[in-house]
Amino acid sequence: MATGAKVSVVVADDHPIFLEGVLGALSRRDDLDVLAQAGDGGEALRLVRELRPAVAMLDLRLPVMTGLDVLHAIRRDDLPTRVLILSGEQASAAVYEAVQAGVDGYLTKEADRRTIGDAIVTVARGGTVLAPEAQAALTMEVRGRVQDDAPVLSPREREVLRMIADGLSGPAIAAQLQIGTATVKTHTQNVYDKLGVSERAAAVAVAMRRKLLE
Template sequence: MATDRRVRVVVADDHPFFRDGVTRGLAGSGRIDVVAEAGDGLEAVEAIRREQPDVALVDYQMPGLDGIAVLHAVVRDRLPTRVVLLSAITDSAVVFDAIEEGAAGYLGKDAGRGEIVDAVVRAAKGQTVIPVELGVTLAGEIRARSQPRGPTLSPRESEVLHAFARGLTIPQTAAELFIGASTVKTHAQRLYEKLGVGDRAAAVAEGMRRGLVE
Protein backbone atom coordinates (compact mmCIF):
# COMPACT_ATOMS: atom_id res chain seq x y z
CA MET A 1 0.00 0.00 0.00
CA ALA A 2 1.31 3.44 -0.88
CA THR A 3 2.24 5.49 2.20
CA ASP A 4 0.82 8.75 0.78
CA ARG A 5 -2.82 7.72 0.65
CA ARG A 6 -5.49 6.87 3.20
CA VAL A 7 -6.28 3.27 4.08
CA ARG A 8 -9.53 1.99 2.54
CA VAL A 9 -11.57 -0.07 5.00
CA VAL A 10 -14.79 -2.09 5.15
CA VAL A 11 -16.34 -2.35 8.63
CA ALA A 12 -18.57 -5.38 9.35
CA ASP A 13 -20.50 -5.84 12.59
CA ASP A 14 -24.09 -6.85 13.24
CA HIS A 15 -24.55 -4.32 16.07
CA PRO A 16 -25.32 -0.92 14.46
CA PHE A 17 -24.28 1.12 17.51
CA PHE A 18 -20.87 -0.55 17.79
CA ARG A 19 -20.35 -0.49 14.01
CA ASP A 20 -21.18 3.23 13.87
CA GLY A 21 -18.77 3.97 16.71
CA VAL A 22 -15.92 2.09 15.00
CA THR A 23 -16.66 3.77 11.68
CA ARG A 24 -16.66 7.23 13.25
CA GLY A 25 -13.44 6.51 15.07
CA LEU A 26 -11.67 5.30 11.94
CA ALA A 27 -12.96 8.14 9.75
CA GLY A 28 -12.05 10.71 12.38
CA SER A 29 -8.44 9.60 12.46
CA GLY A 30 -7.68 11.38 9.19
CA ARG A 31 -5.79 8.31 7.98
CA ILE A 32 -8.64 6.00 6.98
CA ASP A 33 -11.59 6.02 4.57
CA VAL A 34 -14.44 3.67 5.48
CA VAL A 35 -15.68 2.74 1.99
CA ALA A 36 -18.51 0.42 3.09
CA GLU A 37 -20.27 -1.04 6.11
CA ALA A 38 -21.91 -4.44 6.52
CA GLY A 39 -24.38 -5.80 9.06
CA ASP A 40 -23.73 -9.51 8.54
CA GLY A 41 -21.22 -11.89 7.04
CA LEU A 42 -22.84 -12.17 3.60
CA GLU A 43 -22.98 -8.39 3.25
CA ALA A 44 -19.35 -8.24 4.37
CA VAL A 45 -18.18 -10.63 1.65
CA GLU A 46 -20.17 -8.73 -0.99
CA ALA A 47 -18.72 -5.39 0.16
CA ILE A 48 -15.16 -6.73 0.21
CA ARG A 49 -15.51 -8.20 -3.28
CA ARG A 50 -17.01 -4.97 -4.58
CA GLU A 51 -14.69 -2.45 -2.91
CA GLN A 52 -11.53 -4.57 -2.51
CA PRO A 53 -10.37 -2.42 0.42
CA ASP A 54 -6.95 -2.55 2.00
CA VAL A 55 -8.41 -3.88 5.25
CA ALA A 56 -11.69 -5.41 6.39
CA LEU A 57 -12.45 -4.97 10.10
CA VAL A 58 -14.80 -7.89 10.78
CA ASP A 59 -16.76 -8.99 13.84
CA TYR A 60 -15.86 -12.57 14.81
CA GLN A 61 -19.49 -13.51 15.57
CA MET A 62 -22.11 -12.47 13.01
CA PRO A 63 -25.26 -13.98 11.49
CA GLY A 64 -25.15 -15.50 8.01
CA LEU A 65 -21.39 -15.99 7.94
CA ASP A 66 -19.15 -15.48 10.96
CA GLY A 67 -15.81 -13.70 10.82
CA ILE A 68 -13.82 -16.87 10.13
CA ALA A 69 -16.12 -17.77 7.23
CA VAL A 70 -15.67 -14.25 5.82
CA LEU A 71 -11.90 -14.72 6.14
CA HIS A 72 -12.16 -18.06 4.31
CA ALA A 73 -14.02 -16.36 1.44
CA VAL A 74 -11.38 -13.64 1.15
CA VAL A 75 -8.53 -16.19 1.14
CA ARG A 76 -10.36 -18.53 -1.26
CA ASP A 77 -11.09 -15.75 -3.75
CA ARG A 78 -7.52 -14.41 -3.46
CA LEU A 79 -8.78 -10.93 -2.67
CA PRO A 80 -6.11 -8.34 -1.78
CA THR A 81 -7.90 -7.36 1.44
CA ARG A 82 -6.32 -8.11 4.82
CA VAL A 83 -8.85 -9.16 7.45
CA VAL A 84 -8.64 -8.01 11.07
CA LEU A 85 -11.09 -9.71 13.42
CA LEU A 86 -12.81 -7.98 16.33
CA SER A 87 -14.28 -10.07 19.12
CA ALA A 88 -15.29 -10.17 22.76
CA ILE A 89 -13.70 -13.65 22.75
CA THR A 90 -9.97 -13.39 23.46
CA ASP A 91 -9.20 -17.03 24.18
CA SER A 92 -5.68 -17.85 22.96
CA ALA A 93 -6.88 -20.93 21.04
CA VAL A 94 -9.38 -18.81 19.09
CA VAL A 95 -6.75 -16.16 18.33
CA PHE A 96 -4.26 -18.82 17.22
CA ASP A 97 -6.81 -20.39 14.87
CA ALA A 98 -7.71 -17.01 13.38
CA ILE A 99 -4.09 -16.10 12.61
CA GLU A 100 -3.41 -19.61 11.30
CA GLU A 101 -6.40 -19.24 8.96
CA GLY A 102 -4.88 -16.07 7.50
CA ALA A 103 -6.22 -13.19 9.60
CA ALA A 104 -3.98 -10.11 9.59
CA GLY A 105 -4.90 -9.36 13.18
CA TYR A 106 -7.19 -9.96 16.12
CA LEU A 107 -8.47 -7.35 18.57
CA GLY A 108 -10.71 -7.49 21.61
CA LYS A 109 -13.89 -5.42 21.36
CA ASP A 110 -12.72 -3.41 24.36
CA ALA A 111 -9.85 -1.99 22.28
CA GLY A 112 -9.65 1.80 22.26
CA ARG A 113 -10.07 3.97 19.19
CA GLY A 114 -6.34 4.64 18.86
CA GLU A 115 -5.54 0.95 19.14
CA ILE A 116 -8.04 0.05 16.41
CA VAL A 117 -6.78 2.81 14.11
CA ASP A 118 -3.18 1.71 14.65
CA ALA A 119 -4.09 -1.93 14.01
CA VAL A 120 -5.82 -1.09 10.73
CA VAL A 121 -2.90 1.02 9.50
CA ARG A 122 -0.36 -1.63 10.48
CA ALA A 123 -2.41 -4.40 8.87
CA ALA A 124 -2.58 -2.39 5.64
CA LYS A 125 1.23 -2.27 5.68
CA GLY A 126 1.37 -6.07 5.82
CA GLN A 127 1.97 -6.50 9.54
CA THR A 128 0.21 -9.03 11.77
CA VAL A 129 -1.52 -7.24 14.62
CA ILE A 130 -2.04 -8.83 18.04
CA PRO A 131 -2.33 -6.79 21.27
CA VAL A 132 0.43 -7.37 23.79
CA GLU A 133 -1.95 -8.91 26.34
CA LEU A 134 -3.09 -11.46 23.75
CA GLY A 135 0.45 -12.09 22.56
CA VAL A 136 1.48 -13.41 25.97
CA THR A 137 -1.25 -16.06 26.07
CA LEU A 138 -0.74 -16.80 22.38
CA ALA A 139 2.89 -17.69 23.04
CA GLY A 140 1.69 -20.31 25.52
CA GLU A 141 -0.77 -21.66 22.97
CA ILE A 142 2.00 -21.98 20.38
CA ARG A 143 4.19 -23.86 22.84
CA ALA A 144 1.32 -26.17 23.78
CA ARG A 145 0.50 -26.93 20.17
CA SER A 146 4.13 -27.69 19.37
CA GLN A 147 3.73 -30.88 21.40
CA PRO A 148 2.65 -33.95 19.37
CA ARG A 149 -1.04 -34.63 19.82
CA GLY A 150 -4.28 -35.16 17.96
CA PRO A 151 -6.06 -32.50 15.91
CA THR A 152 -7.01 -29.29 17.69
CA LEU A 153 -10.56 -28.19 16.93
CA SER A 154 -11.60 -24.56 16.96
CA PRO A 155 -14.39 -23.70 19.43
CA ARG A 156 -16.91 -23.58 16.56
CA GLU A 157 -15.73 -26.91 15.11
CA SER A 158 -16.12 -28.46 18.55
CA GLU A 159 -19.67 -27.08 18.82
CA VAL A 160 -20.51 -28.53 15.41
CA LEU A 161 -19.05 -31.92 16.36
CA HIS A 162 -21.04 -32.03 19.60
CA ALA A 163 -24.21 -31.06 17.73
CA PHE A 164 -23.62 -33.88 15.25
CA ALA A 165 -23.04 -36.27 18.16
CA ARG A 166 -26.53 -35.36 19.41
CA GLY A 167 -27.96 -36.28 16.02
CA LEU A 168 -28.57 -32.75 14.73
CA THR A 169 -28.54 -32.11 10.99
CA ILE A 170 -26.65 -29.21 9.43
CA PRO A 171 -29.79 -26.97 9.31
CA GLN A 172 -30.62 -27.87 12.92
CA THR A 173 -27.05 -27.14 13.97
CA ALA A 174 -27.17 -23.77 12.19
CA ALA A 175 -30.39 -22.87 14.00
CA GLU A 176 -29.00 -23.87 17.40
CA LEU A 177 -25.74 -21.92 16.92
CA PHE A 178 -27.49 -18.92 15.30
CA ILE A 179 -25.29 -19.06 12.19
CA GLY A 180 -25.96 -19.85 8.54
CA ALA A 181 -26.10 -23.39 7.19
CA SER A 182 -23.28 -22.49 4.77
CA THR A 183 -21.11 -21.52 7.73
CA VAL A 184 -21.85 -24.85 9.44
CA LYS A 185 -20.89 -26.64 6.22
CA THR A 186 -17.58 -24.73 6.15
CA HIS A 187 -16.77 -25.70 9.75
CA ALA A 188 -17.93 -29.27 9.13
CA GLN A 189 -15.64 -29.62 6.12
CA ARG A 190 -12.65 -28.44 8.14
CA LEU A 191 -13.70 -30.81 10.92
CA TYR A 192 -13.77 -33.71 8.46
CA GLU A 193 -10.33 -32.77 7.15
CA LYS A 194 -8.84 -32.63 10.64
CA LEU A 195 -10.35 -35.99 11.60
CA GLY A 196 -9.64 -37.63 8.24
CA VAL A 197 -13.28 -38.56 7.63
CA GLY A 198 -15.93 -37.82 5.01
CA ASP A 199 -19.28 -37.43 6.76
CA ARG A 200 -21.09 -36.62 10.00
CA ALA A 201 -21.39 -40.16 11.31
CA ALA A 202 -17.72 -40.89 10.73
CA ALA A 203 -16.76 -37.58 12.36
CA VAL A 204 -18.73 -38.47 15.49
CA ALA A 205 -17.19 -41.94 15.63
CA GLU A 206 -13.66 -40.61 15.16
CA GLY A 207 -14.30 -37.80 17.62
CA MET A 208 -15.39 -40.34 20.24
CA ARG A 209 -12.33 -42.48 19.54
CA ARG A 210 -10.05 -39.48 20.05
CA GLY A 211 -11.87 -38.34 23.18
CA LEU A 212 -13.10 -35.13 21.56
CA VAL A 213 -16.72 -35.95 22.29
CA GLU A 214 -18.41 -38.34 24.70
Protein backbone atom coordinates in the same frame (compact mmCIF):
# COMPACT_ATOMS: atom_id res chain seq x y z
CA MET B 1 -0.05 1.39 -0.90
CA ALA B 2 1.32 4.79 -1.89
CA THR B 3 2.80 6.93 0.86
CA GLY B 4 0.23 9.44 2.07
CA ALA B 5 -2.71 7.62 0.47
CA LYS B 6 -5.73 6.94 2.62
CA VAL B 7 -6.33 3.36 3.72
CA SER B 8 -9.70 2.13 2.48
CA VAL B 9 -11.60 -0.05 4.93
CA VAL B 10 -14.88 -1.93 5.24
CA VAL B 11 -16.13 -2.48 8.79
CA ALA B 12 -18.49 -5.27 9.88
CA ASP B 13 -20.07 -5.71 13.31
CA ASP B 14 -23.55 -6.81 14.36
CA HIS B 15 -23.71 -4.54 17.42
CA PRO B 16 -25.07 -1.18 16.12
CA ILE B 17 -23.94 0.94 19.07
CA PHE B 18 -20.39 -0.42 19.00
CA LEU B 19 -20.29 -0.13 15.21
CA GLU B 20 -21.44 3.48 15.37
CA GLY B 21 -18.72 4.32 17.88
CA VAL B 22 -15.96 2.69 15.84
CA LEU B 23 -17.10 4.33 12.60
CA GLY B 24 -17.19 7.71 14.31
CA ALA B 25 -13.64 7.27 15.55
CA LEU B 26 -12.29 6.06 12.23
CA SER B 27 -14.00 8.85 10.28
CA ARG B 28 -12.03 11.43 12.28
CA ARG B 29 -8.71 10.07 11.01
CA ASP B 30 -7.18 11.69 7.95
CA ASP B 31 -5.38 8.49 6.93
CA LEU B 32 -8.47 6.25 6.76
CA ASP B 33 -11.35 6.08 4.30
CA VAL B 34 -14.31 4.01 5.50
CA LEU B 35 -15.97 2.81 2.32
CA ALA B 36 -18.89 0.91 3.83
CA GLN B 37 -20.25 -0.91 6.85
CA ALA B 38 -22.02 -4.22 7.28
CA GLY B 39 -24.05 -5.90 10.01
CA ASP B 40 -23.44 -9.48 8.94
CA GLY B 41 -20.75 -11.55 7.29
CA GLY B 42 -22.60 -12.12 4.05
CA GLU B 43 -22.94 -8.40 3.45
CA ALA B 44 -19.32 -7.85 4.48
CA LEU B 45 -18.08 -10.35 1.90
CA ARG B 46 -20.26 -8.79 -0.81
CA LEU B 47 -18.82 -5.36 -0.02
CA VAL B 48 -15.25 -6.66 0.00
CA ARG B 49 -15.76 -8.28 -3.41
CA GLU B 50 -17.38 -5.13 -4.81
CA LEU B 51 -15.20 -2.41 -3.27
CA ARG B 52 -11.84 -4.22 -2.83
CA PRO B 53 -10.84 -2.27 0.30
CA ALA B 54 -7.28 -2.42 1.59
CA VAL B 55 -8.58 -3.77 4.90
CA ALA B 56 -11.73 -5.53 6.11
CA MET B 57 -12.21 -5.15 9.85
CA LEU B 58 -14.53 -7.92 11.02
CA ASP B 59 -16.13 -9.09 14.22
CA LEU B 60 -15.50 -12.80 14.68
CA ARG B 61 -19.09 -13.72 15.63
CA LEU B 62 -21.03 -12.19 12.75
CA PRO B 63 -24.43 -13.60 11.71
CA VAL B 64 -25.00 -15.28 8.31
CA MET B 65 -21.24 -15.79 7.88
CA THR B 66 -18.77 -15.57 10.73
CA GLY B 67 -15.70 -13.39 10.48
CA LEU B 68 -13.69 -16.58 10.02
CA ASP B 69 -15.97 -17.65 7.15
CA VAL B 70 -15.41 -14.29 5.46
CA LEU B 71 -11.66 -14.60 5.99
CA HIS B 72 -11.66 -18.07 4.40
CA ALA B 73 -13.62 -16.74 1.41
CA ILE B 74 -11.24 -13.81 0.93
CA ARG B 75 -8.24 -16.12 0.99
CA ARG B 76 -9.93 -18.71 -1.23
CA ASP B 77 -10.84 -16.11 -3.86
CA ASP B 78 -7.37 -14.54 -3.66
CA LEU B 79 -8.79 -11.08 -2.97
CA PRO B 80 -6.27 -8.32 -2.22
CA THR B 81 -8.04 -7.23 0.97
CA ARG B 82 -6.21 -7.82 4.23
CA VAL B 83 -8.22 -8.82 7.31
CA LEU B 84 -8.22 -7.44 10.82
CA ILE B 85 -10.40 -9.18 13.40
CA LEU B 86 -11.86 -6.92 16.08
CA SER B 87 -13.73 -9.17 18.48
CA GLY B 88 -14.80 -9.63 22.05
CA GLU B 89 -13.84 -13.30 21.65
CA GLN B 90 -10.59 -14.04 23.47
CA ALA B 91 -10.77 -17.85 23.67
CA SER B 92 -7.44 -19.39 22.76
CA ALA B 93 -8.99 -21.73 20.17
CA ALA B 94 -10.68 -18.80 18.39
CA VAL B 95 -7.44 -16.82 18.14
CA TYR B 96 -5.56 -19.92 16.95
CA GLU B 97 -8.14 -20.65 14.26
CA ALA B 98 -8.00 -17.06 12.99
CA VAL B 99 -4.20 -17.03 12.86
CA GLN B 100 -4.15 -20.44 11.18
CA ALA B 101 -6.61 -19.15 8.57
CA GLY B 102 -4.23 -16.32 7.71
CA VAL B 103 -5.64 -13.31 9.55
CA ASP B 104 -3.43 -10.22 9.37
CA GLY B 105 -4.41 -8.79 12.73
CA TYR B 106 -6.42 -9.66 15.83
CA LEU B 107 -7.58 -7.06 18.35
CA THR B 108 -10.03 -7.38 21.20
CA LYS B 109 -12.84 -4.88 21.69
CA GLU B 110 -11.02 -3.55 24.74
CA ALA B 111 -8.61 -1.81 22.34
CA ASP B 112 -8.86 1.99 22.32
CA ARG B 113 -9.81 3.84 19.16
CA ARG B 114 -6.30 5.02 18.37
CA THR B 115 -4.99 1.45 18.63
CA ILE B 116 -7.71 0.25 16.27
CA GLY B 117 -6.95 2.94 13.69
CA ASP B 118 -3.21 2.37 13.90
CA ALA B 119 -3.74 -1.39 13.50
CA ILE B 120 -5.72 -0.85 10.29
CA VAL B 121 -2.86 1.22 8.85
CA THR B 122 -0.24 -1.33 9.94
CA VAL B 123 -2.17 -4.23 8.42
CA ALA B 124 -2.72 -2.30 5.17
CA ARG B 125 1.04 -1.77 4.90
CA GLY B 126 1.69 -5.49 5.16
CA GLY B 127 2.28 -5.73 8.88
CA THR B 128 0.72 -8.04 11.44
CA VAL B 129 -0.95 -6.92 14.66
CA LEU B 130 -1.85 -9.10 17.63
CA ALA B 131 -3.28 -7.65 20.82
CA PRO B 132 -1.41 -8.71 23.98
CA GLU B 133 -4.48 -10.74 24.99
CA ALA B 134 -4.48 -12.47 21.61
CA GLN B 135 -0.76 -13.21 21.84
CA ALA B 136 -1.23 -14.78 25.27
CA ALA B 137 -4.21 -16.83 24.06
CA LEU B 138 -2.30 -18.00 21.00
CA THR B 139 0.71 -19.05 23.07
CA MET B 140 -1.54 -20.99 25.44
CA GLU B 141 -3.30 -22.75 22.58
CA VAL B 142 -0.09 -23.69 20.78
CA ARG B 143 1.42 -25.11 23.96
CA GLY B 144 -1.74 -27.09 24.66
CA ARG B 145 -1.82 -28.53 21.15
CA VAL B 146 1.82 -29.53 21.32
CA GLN B 147 1.21 -31.33 24.60
CA ASP B 148 -1.93 -33.06 23.37
CA ASP B 149 -1.94 -33.22 19.61
CA ALA B 150 -3.88 -36.47 19.48
CA PRO B 151 -7.19 -36.05 21.32
CA VAL B 152 -8.85 -39.29 22.34
CA LEU B 153 -12.30 -39.54 20.77
CA SER B 154 -14.73 -42.28 21.68
CA PRO B 155 -15.93 -44.57 18.86
CA ARG B 156 -19.29 -42.78 18.83
CA GLU B 157 -17.62 -39.35 18.74
CA ARG B 158 -15.55 -40.50 15.76
CA GLU B 159 -18.73 -41.62 13.99
CA VAL B 160 -20.34 -38.25 14.61
CA LEU B 161 -17.20 -36.44 13.45
CA ARG B 162 -17.12 -38.43 10.20
CA MET B 163 -20.77 -37.61 9.54
CA ILE B 164 -20.12 -33.93 10.27
CA ALA B 165 -17.30 -34.07 7.74
CA ASP B 166 -19.74 -35.63 5.24
CA GLY B 167 -22.03 -32.63 5.71
CA LEU B 168 -24.86 -34.37 7.58
CA SER B 169 -27.08 -32.24 9.80
CA GLY B 170 -27.74 -33.02 13.45
CA PRO B 171 -31.15 -34.61 12.77
CA ALA B 172 -29.69 -36.64 9.88
CA ILE B 173 -26.92 -37.94 12.13
CA ALA B 174 -29.47 -38.81 14.81
CA ALA B 175 -31.60 -40.72 12.30
CA GLN B 176 -28.67 -42.65 10.88
CA LEU B 177 -27.28 -43.60 14.30
CA GLN B 178 -30.78 -44.12 15.73
CA ILE B 179 -30.14 -41.83 18.70
CA GLY B 180 -31.78 -38.62 19.90
CA THR B 181 -30.82 -35.20 18.54
CA ALA B 182 -29.90 -34.10 22.06
CA THR B 183 -27.42 -36.97 22.24
CA VAL B 184 -25.96 -35.91 18.90
CA LYS B 185 -25.53 -32.38 20.26
CA THR B 186 -23.73 -33.77 23.31
CA HIS B 187 -21.37 -35.86 21.17
CA THR B 188 -20.78 -32.90 18.86
CA GLN B 189 -19.94 -30.58 21.75
CA ASN B 190 -17.59 -33.20 23.17
CA VAL B 191 -15.81 -33.37 19.81
CA TYR B 192 -15.55 -29.56 19.69
CA ASP B 193 -14.16 -29.45 23.21
CA LYS B 194 -11.56 -32.14 22.54
CA LEU B 195 -10.46 -30.52 19.27
CA GLY B 196 -10.45 -27.04 20.78
CA VAL B 197 -12.88 -25.57 18.25
CA SER B 198 -16.34 -24.03 18.31
CA GLU B 199 -17.84 -24.78 14.90
CA ARG B 200 -18.23 -27.50 12.27
CA ALA B 201 -15.81 -26.18 9.66
CA ALA B 202 -13.04 -25.78 12.21
CA ALA B 203 -13.69 -29.27 13.62
CA VAL B 204 -13.35 -30.83 10.17
CA ALA B 205 -10.20 -28.82 9.40
CA VAL B 206 -8.54 -29.86 12.66
CA ALA B 207 -9.64 -33.47 12.23
CA MET B 208 -8.16 -33.60 8.73
CA ARG B 209 -4.90 -32.06 9.90
CA ARG B 210 -4.60 -34.58 12.73
CA LYS B 211 -5.69 -37.43 10.45
CA LEU B 212 -8.66 -38.30 12.65
CA LEU B 213 -10.90 -39.08 9.70
CA GLU B 214 -8.71 -41.83 8.26
